[in-house]
Amino acid sequence: MTAAHRTWAGTTLADRRAARRRQLIESGLELLGTAGTQAVSVRAVCRTAKLTERYFYESFDDRDTLLLAVYDQVAQEAHDALVAAVRDARDELADLARAAVTSFVELIIDDPRKGTVLLLAPLTDPALVRRGSELLPNFTALIHDQLPASIDDTERRLIAVGVTGALTNLFTAYLNGTLDVPRDRLVDHCVRMLLAAARP
Amino acid sequence: MTAAHRTWAGTTLADRRAARRRQLIESGLELLGTAGTQAVSVRAVCRTAKLTERYFYESFDDRDTLLLAVYDQVAQEAHDALVAAVRDARDELADLARAAVTSFVELIIDDPRKGTVLLLAPLTDPALVRRGSELLPNFTALIHDQLPASIDDTERRLIAVGVTGALTNLFTAYLNGTLDVPRDRLVDHCVRMLLAAARP
DNA sequence: CTCACTTGACTACGATCGTTGTCAATCCTA
């Protein structure tokens, strides 16, 4: 029997490795989403995960690799929630916008750490700057492409960047409690802003 | 003759101390505005300033004190430029908005490091988070108060936070080259957005 | 039962950090 499939404490090596990896990512999310980027040291992650450094380097090349894994997992979750919401919405711009905004607000209400990681961490950590500057422009481009062709390209870029900034600032303020506003009002406002921007 | 007023190399002690302080702040600005927050170590600042650590602690209690001094100086400069521009503008909302936006754009074109410090550093450095979360809300409140009273308060807050985010994102993208757009277009767009938001 | 694999606690190394201290060289005032 090969080592990888030998059972140990009821599970195979691959399972245990995967479980440890999940545990490390969860601990990374906890630290990154609450205490910030400088709190995510290898030692702190291992202490939180109740694992030793050995297992850290079993799953990740270095500290930055973990940070990227945390960010990517949250980004993937957000992406999945978004496409699911959009898939179930009626095929009309207003409904699509509302579905998208609602799904994101629900995500960050359900787990604010994820919102923090998505919106704030890329600004805070050098290792995540690139990731953040890939994701947001993608979103910006999405808006950009929805804008009517009658608007010239420069104007479309300006609108897209502005709307993206408005949304992230609204979500960020909502996350940290600065923007004390009912959830529905936030969603309504974001949707109306999206639709207003899409009008010629 | 008291030590403080004794001349040395042609200047008094107070003058030399002030000169060293300026030099340290300038070095802090250089590092914070280009290499980012983690590049601002006491050693790096002193090396850049061609001074020794001794003089660092002559002017600043610790690293964070320097960071705050750098930020506050840039914020003060921006504030001064803003009030000067607004003072010289005609007393009409459109002109005020244009004067304000133009003065800020000129500031960050003249010295992009200052724009980076104002907009990005507070998000990047824990020591500056509080400063950033004091300045931007102030600006947000300014917008908030300009909005017509016919809009209810929640809506006014939403608009103010959104507009602030849009502006900072536009400036940020312009700063880092992502938003490749002529200066005048940027100014125009920001002014139009400000005025549009102020309409009922 | 035995032995190889697995685990956890722990130590170790080199680097960098903030901060403080030492000491000789330099400069002005008295």
Added chain:
DNA sequence: TAGGATTGACAACGATCGTAGTCAAGTGAG
């Protein structure tokens, strides 16, 4: 010119970091 103020180069301290290694104890397949 003598002596105290000032300067600059540099060492030193403790802390933390990323990363790698050691070693005894636990565990299950053959």
